[in-house]
């Protein structure tokens with residue numbers, strides 16, 4: 510039985526197959542509408558979510574399955590002190606697969622070690638968000654037709670942004686990917702990723718503070734929100750929150766074929782005026798996320814079309 514804790518749990522070839530399956534689902538959803546008849550997904554969300562939880566639930570419903578779960582720790586027996594390990598043992602008697610989001614790094618991994626069913630990490634603290642990464646890879650491949658020979662700008666909260674950490678870890682396996690890390694000093698990429706992932710693998714990157722300086726050379730601009738919930742004090746958050754605002758003026762400096770991605774939710778970091786720019790791809794990204802989660806569920810449950 511396989512789980513998904515990190516994008517690295519699957520080889521590049523396996524991810525390619527998953528993306529190929531997502532394309533087939535996108536092109537012919539009817540063909541896949543009953544592949545999970547009788548199956549259930551449990552969405553165990555100890556932290557708030559709009560996209561990830563509803564995307565998993567819609568993905569399973571699209572495949573003919575059904576959904577159980579909770580959307581906050583406060584409505585689960587976690588409030589009575591039940592551990593994540595005990596919870597997955599119990600939920601494993603009801604459901605066929607589970608997606609877990611938890612504020613503590615490693616909680617989904619702990620669950621997977623005792624789970625009778627496949628477990629998907631739907632985001633653990635500031636650590637990883639592998640299905641957002643699948644979404645991001647699939648979006649890049651769909652829009653650019655490739656995941657290689659690209660300059661990718663990552664902008665905003667690179668310190669706490671788990672989507673950025675997951676995406677870097679995944680992208681370094683593709684040829685000739687170069688990163689431009691755009692952040693204020695206080696929100697730089699953690700050294701354990703800069704040194705242990707980028708430096709150790711001889712990946713080309715540079716760090717800059719001004720988005721205006723970086724944007725002309727980018728093929729993809731991945732914007733992120735400053736993560737209020739991970740700050741230790743309100744004052745630091747308020748100081749950082751509007752450091753970057755992507756607006757029409759900055760978009761005018763970008764290439765005609767640069768795409769803007771964002772894992773969402775957006776706060777102020779992309780002005781609403783950018784939404785109508787054909788290069789703004791963040792709402793299309795959400796749709797790609799649903800198809801790739803359908804492909805992931807099918808892969809982990811080892812189901813296919815008859």
Ligand code: CP
Pocket residue numbers: 557558559560561562632641772773774
């Ligand atoms: N991208 C993402 O994880 O969004 P949610 O927090 O709404 O799930």
